[in-house]
Amino acid sequence: xxxxxxxxxxxxxKGSAYALIALGLTLIFGTLGxxxxxxxxxxxxxxxxxxxxxxxxxxxxETIDETQKDFLGNxxxxxxxxxxxxxxxxxxxxxxxxxxxxxILFAIPVMLLIGFIMERGLIKHFYKRPHxxxxxxxxxxxxxxxxxxxxxxGANPIPTPxxxxxxxxxxxxxxxxxxxxxxxxxxxxxxxxxxTVIIAAxxxxxxxxxxxxxxxxxxxxxxxxxxxxxxxxxxxxxxFGIAAAVAGLAGVMYAPINSPNYHMGMDFLVLSFVVVVVGxxxxxxxxxxxxxxxxxxxxxxxxxxxxxxxxxxxxIIIYVxxxxxxxxxxxxxxxxxxxMEE
Amino acid sequence: xxxxxxxxxxxLGVVIVLTxxxxxxxxxxxxxxxxxxxxxxxxxxxxxxxxxxIFAIGFNILFGLTxxxxxxxxxxxxxxxxxxxxxxxxxxxxxxxxxxxxVIMAGLFSALIGFISLRxxxxxxxxxxxxxxxxxxNLAYSVLTxxxxxxxGLQIYTSDPQYLQSASAPAFPNLFGAAMNSxxxxxxxxxxxxxxxxxxxxAAFLILAFYLAIRIFRSPFGMMLRAVKSNQQRMNYTGLNxxxxxxxxxxxxxxxxxxxxxLLAAMDPLAGAERMQWTASGEVVLxxxxxxxGTLIGPVLGAGFIKYFENIFAKINDNVLHGWFAFMPDGIExxxxxxxHPFVGKGWHLTLGLLFMLVVIFLPGGLVEGGxxxxxxxxxxxxxxxxxxxxxxxxxxxxxx
Amino acid sequence: MAILEVKNVGKxxxxxxxxxxxxxxxxxxxxxxxxGPNGAGKSTLxxxxxxxxxxDTGSVMFDGQSVLGRKPYEINxxxxxxxxxxxxxxxxxxxxxxxxxxxxxxxxxAFQLNGWSRxxxxxxxxxxxxxxxxxxxxxxxxxxxxxxxxxxxxxxxEIAMCLAQDPRLLLLDEPTAGxxxxxxxxxxxLLKQIKDERDITIAIIEHDMxxxxxxxxxxxxxxxxxxxxxDTPDRIKGHPKVREAYLGESQDAA
Numbered sequence: 001x002x003x004x005x006x007x008x009x010x011x012x013x014k015g016s017a018y019a020l021i022a023l024g025l026t027l028i029f030g031t032l033g034x035x036x037x038x039x040x041x042x043x044x045x046x047x048x049x050x051x052x053x054x055x056x057x058x059x060x061x062e063t064i065d066e067t068q069k070d071f072l073g074n075x076x077x078x079x080x081x082x083x084x085x086x087x088x089x090x091x092x093x094x095x096x097x098x099x100x101x102x103x104i105l106f107a108i109p110v111m112l113l114i115g116f117i118m119e120r121g122l123i124k125h126f127y128k129r130p131h132x133x134x135x136x137x138x139x140x141x142x143x144x145x146x147x148x149x150x151x152x153x154g155a156n157p158i159p160t161p162x163x164x165x166x167x168x169x170x171x172x173x174x175x176x177x178x179x180x181x182x183x184x185x186x187x188x189x190x191x192x193x194x195x196t197v198i199i200a201a202x203x204x205x206x207x208x209x210x211x212x213x214x215x216x217x218x219x220x221x222x223x224x225x226x227x228x229x230x231x232x233x234x235x236x237x238x239x240f241g242i243a244a245a246v247a248g249l250a251g252v253m254y255a256p257i258n259s260p261n262y263h264m265g266m267d268f269l270v271l272s273f274v275v276v277v278v279g280x281x282x283x284x285x286x287x288x289x290x291x292x293x294x295x296x297x298x299x300x301x302x303x304x305x306x307x308x309x310x311x312x313x314x315x316i317i318i319y320v321x322x323x324x325x326x327x328x329x330x331x332x333x334x335x336x337x338x339x340m341e342e
Numbered sequence: 343x344x345x346x347x348x349x350x351x352x353x354l355g356v357v358i359v360l361t362x363x364x365x366x367x368x369x370x371x372x373x374x375x376x377x378x379x380x381x382x383x384x385x386x387x388x389x390x391x392x393x394x395x396i397f398a399i400g401f402n403i404l405f406g407l408t409x410x411x412x413x414x415x416x417x418x419x420x421x422x423x424x425x426x427x428x429x430x431x432x433x434x435x436x437x438x439x440x441x442x443x444x445v446i447m448a449g450l451f452s453a454l455i456g457f458i459s460l461r462x463x464x465x466x467x468x469x470x471x472x473x474x475x476x477x478x479x480n481l482a483y484s485v486l487t488x489x490x491x492x493x494x495g496l497q498i499y500t501s502d503p504q505y506l507q508s509a510s511a512p513a514f515p516n517l518f519g520a521a522m523n524s525x526x527x528x529x530x531x532x533x534x535x536x537x538x539x540x541x542x543x544x545a546a547f548l549i550l551a552f553y554l555a556i557r558i559f560r561s562p563f564g565m566m567l568r569a570v571k572s573n574q575q576r577m578n579y580t581g582l583n584x585x586x587x588x589x590x591x592x593x594x595x596x597x598x599x600x601x602x603x604x605l606l607a608a609m610d611p612l613a614g615a616e617r618m619q620w621t622a623s624g625e626v627v628l629x630x631x632x633x634x635x636g637t638l639i640g641p642v643l644g645a646g647f648i649k650y651f652e653n654i655f656a657k658i659n660d661n662v663l664h665g666w667f668a669f670m671p672d673g674i675e676x677x678x679x680x681x682x683h684p685f686v687g688k689g690w691h692l693t694l695g696l697l698f699m700l701v702v703i704f705l706p707g708g709l710v711e712g713g714x715x716x717x718x719x720x721x722x723x724x725x726x727x728x729x730x731x732x733x734x735x736x737x738x739x740x741x742x743x
Numbered sequence: 744m745a746i747l748e749v750k751n752v753g754k755x756x757x758x759x760x761x762x763x764x765x766x767x768x769x770x771x772x773x774x775x776x777x778x779g780p781n782g783a784g785k786s787t788l789x790x791x792x793x794x795x796x797x798x799d800t801g802s803v804m805f806d807g808q809s810v811l812g813r814k815p816y817e818i819n820x821x822x823x824x825x826x827x828x829x830x831x832x833x834x835x836x837x838x839x840x841x842x843x844x845x846x847x848x849x850x851x852x853a854f855q856l857n858g859w860s861r862x863x864x865x866x867x868x869x870x871x872x873x874x875x876x877x878x879x880x881x882x883x884x885x886x887x888x889x890x891x892x893x894x895x896x897x898x899x900x901e902i903a904m905c906l907a908q909d910p911r912l913l914l915l916d917e918p919t920a921g922x923x924x925x926x927x928x929x930x931x932x933l934l935k936q937i938k939d940e941r942d943i944t945i946a947i948i949e950h951d952m953x954x955x956x957x958x959x960x961x962x963x964x965x966x967x968x969x970x971x972x973x974d975t976p977d978r979i980k981g982h983p984k985v986r987e988a989y990l991g992e993s994q995d996a997a
Contacts, residue, residue: 035465122699122703125703130409131464131465131468132409132411132468133702133706135411135465135468136411136627136631136698136702137699137702137703139624139627139698140695140696140698140699140702141695141699142695143691143692143694143695143698144692144695144696144699147689147691147692147695148684148692151684151689151692266621270472270473270476270620273469273472274469274473277466277469281466311485312481312484312485312486315477315480315481315483315484315485316477316480316481316485319473319474319476319477319480320477322469322470322473323458323470323473323474323477326462326466326469326470327458327461327462330462330466345861345864347863557858557859557861558858560861560862560863561857561858561859561860561861561862562843562847562851562855562857562860562862562865563855563856563857563858564858565836565840565843565844565847565862566844566847568833568835568836568840569833569836569840569844571835572833572834572835572836573831573832573833573834575827575831576831576832576833576904577816577844578814578815578816578819579793579815579816579819579824579825579827579831580816580819580824580844580845580848580904580908581816581817581819581820581845581848581849581852581853581908582816582844582848582853582854583814583816583853583854586853586854586856587854590856590858594858
């Protein structure tokens with residue numbers, strides 16, 4: 001039982017990432033009608049925002065410390081990060097230690113900007129082109145983005161630690177009255193909480209603001225809203241930026257869980273598409289639900305008890321689910337009838 | 343000739359001449375000249391040209407004609423490779439049974455996947471094929487290790503039975519004794535030309551594959567496939583069942599992919615799961631689009647173009663770049679090298695991605711359309727160009743509007 | 744002798760009863776028009792005839808056989824061709840190819856894997872297609888891309904494609920919707936010519952009274968998903984119920 005619980009918990013963080021990426025994909029598909037194969041790359045760029053900020057914060061000035069000698073007896077060269085010089089050693093250390101959460105602040109404007117540029121510079125011109133062309137051009141963009149990142153950051157994963165306070169694990173066992181230990185890393189809890197907040201924020205934004213109302217109306221029937229004389233295009237541009245930011249934030253906070261590498265976006269993209277399809281193309285709650293469900297399902301399938309019954313099921317479970325859903329219930333778990341059913 | 347229209351016979355002739363004389367055409371520079379790095383006339387690379395040409399020709403029958411964008415065709419290539427290697431392991435190094443099984447297995451596999459995936463169209467179809475391919479890749483990588491040898495890849499060991507292998511036959515894939523890796527080299531002045539058995543074997547298949555593609559394009563069946571792309575509703579209300587048409591196109595393209603996979607294994611008898619990864623599927627999409635989807639010659643051009651530049655670009659390092667710009671003042675030389683550096687060598691994929699975007703944005707008809715536009719600039723009226731080629735390109739640009 | 748027999752057909756979409764208890768009988772070799780105000784269920788009824796929708800109740804018999812549960816392509820192969828409100832043609836193909844496809848569908852059936860034979864080798868089909876294009880005065884356009892033609896020509900081509908299949912029943916869904924007066928008159932003349940020259944039954948759904956009264960031999964008036972009255976054009980014109988339900992609000996159209 002506790003093993004199952006642990007797997008469910010383990011599925012949550014991956015599920016959170018799926019949910020956030022799928023949420024953005026759905027927003028873009030629902031509003032702009034564009035299938036964005038570069039969305040995984042946005043997630044990846046978000047993760048590299050963490051890496052970048054960490055590097056920026058640890059930029060150091062080299063000084064010669066006469067009081068210390070190295071083993072040859074020469075004065076020791078000491079690297080001091082600028083932030084330590086500016087804010088004092090303790091504060092500076094704390095800032096560096098908290099670089100991943102701080103990267104959220106850094107990533108929001110960066111991702112919004114990337115989103116705006118992408119939409120205005122490229123996606124805009126593909127609204128009326130066939131879906132195949134949209135897929136192809138965003139696929140090309142995804143390659144370009146990941147190669148650019150690879151050029152600047154190299155091909156190897158870059159460890160990006162979480163703040164010290166979150167290094168340990170939380171033991172759920174006493175809480176649930178279990179005898180065994182049920183250790184779960186703090187950072188994953190943070191990630192889950194963070195994702196929930198972002199998801200709630202997106203839904204609240206769509207639900208309670210006029211802007212969100214117009215966007216929702218646009219998702220339901222773009223032409224009619226256009227006829228009302230509302231400048232829907234500008235709002236959709238902003239929506240694209242928000243979707244990019246959501247994917248980016250998912251990436252920022254994921255960096256400590258999985259050291260960022262340049263192809264992590266592609267790995268997540270395929271699965272996120274599956275999530276979108278399972279949830280129902282165009283359904284935001286569906287995307288979130290399916291994200292968590294599939295994350296947990298994947299995690300459960302990797303339990304030895306299950307793998308012993310069906311060998312290798314953990315490798316294919318998500319795809320099997322997606323294929324069955326597509327064939328049996330093409331509109332997905334929560335999709336509206338008639339949306340892309342053909 | 344061969345039941346072809348004049349312009350198609352001409353096109354086929356061009357392909358035959360190009361493939362047969364490729365060892366000369368692709369080696370225009372003397373072997374020890376500075377330009378020799380741009381030579382592509384060595385067997386390994388030429389084999390990849392034609393094999394991926396076959397793959398792309400087949401993919402084009404599905405995507406170019408019916409408009410169904412599959413992101414999973416690498417799976418069939420992989421199945422072809424695995425089947426061929428198994429025939430080498432079990433029977434002998436003779437390539438005939440290996441290729442036969444490769445095509446049959448890929449055909450069966452694509453019939454299964456096509457039957458399921460084609461129940462949906464548009465992006466759902468693309469995502470379904472993507473899911474299937476990724477699933478196949480995962481299976482090949484882990485669960486099916488007894489068949490695929492997992493991460494290591496399937497290869498031939500001396501302990502393999504090879505029941506039909508005779509003692510005198512070469513210990514390498516061969517066609518009734520003619521080993522695929524054997525070649526003769528012709529030295530002519532400073533030039534070196536290599537003629538490899540493997541290359542000509544593949545080239546024969548490319549010509550055959552191209553001929554079959556022309557026949558399909560010009561047949562009522564091919565016309566029906568274009569009709570599927572154009573208007574499925576009208577198809578249905580004209581008494582035509584679109585499902586078997588698309589499935590047939592899917593299986594045919596799957597068999598082409600299987601043949602290409604089998605040939606890859608015949609040139610180098612091993613097969614790995616990475617051949618099935620979806621990035622590999624993306625590559626064949628790229629080739630087809632780059633060359634010109636829906637045109638006959640486009641996919642062949644696209645495959646050649648990508649494989650050539652992949653190879654050449656990978657070889658260009660900073661030393662080569664400095665050599666090129668040596669005539670410039672030092673500062674400018676360094677700047678030029680710094681600018682170009684990200685796009686060459688290991689940065690080839692960046693160039694590829696950019697190129698791909700540019701083609702999709704500005705030249706949806708691919709190289710063929712580009713060539714026609716150039717042709718139109720230079721000649722006022724174009725009497726010669728295959729009208730179907732220009733038709734397809736025109737359709738793409740019209741659809742884009 | 745009725746070629747198309749619709750009995751007690753009903754269709755419901757959620758809370759909306761789109762059709763209820765529709766009875767309709769179309770006599771062979773006649774021109775039968777179905778008219779009615781917007782939302783009367785005309786299109787729903789048509790979609791039930793061609794297999795796009797399956798009615799909840801009732802039966803649809805074509806030439807003594809039920810069409811219910813059959814796919815659109817099967818129903819087409821039985822001899823029902825449909826012309827759409829906005830012309831549905833193969834825009835990416837040439838006019839000639841557009842004509843060849845129905846000819847081949849008629850000869851070879853719903854699917855034929857003839858990847859080896861050549862289009863240019865199908866002499867009899869090409870002749871048939873050319874003859875039809877000549878009949879339609881479109882022979883000079885045969886190499887054009889269908890998508891690049893005018894709307895009137897597209898409509899003409901679509902009708903030609905349907906006729907190339909020698910259908911027993913031709914269904915037209917508002918064939919002159921959105922057309923200029925001249926194009927409308929051309930289409931009326933074309934349909935009159937078809938009616939005179941061929942053994943064919945035509946069922947037409949139309950909004951434009953001018954078209955209806957120039958063509959139809961019998962008219963069914965549909966209102967709120969159910970037939971109000973069925974009679975000859977002359978009597979329909981004077982029918983008080985019809986005036987009230989339909990003509991009253993669009994007298995100038997008639």
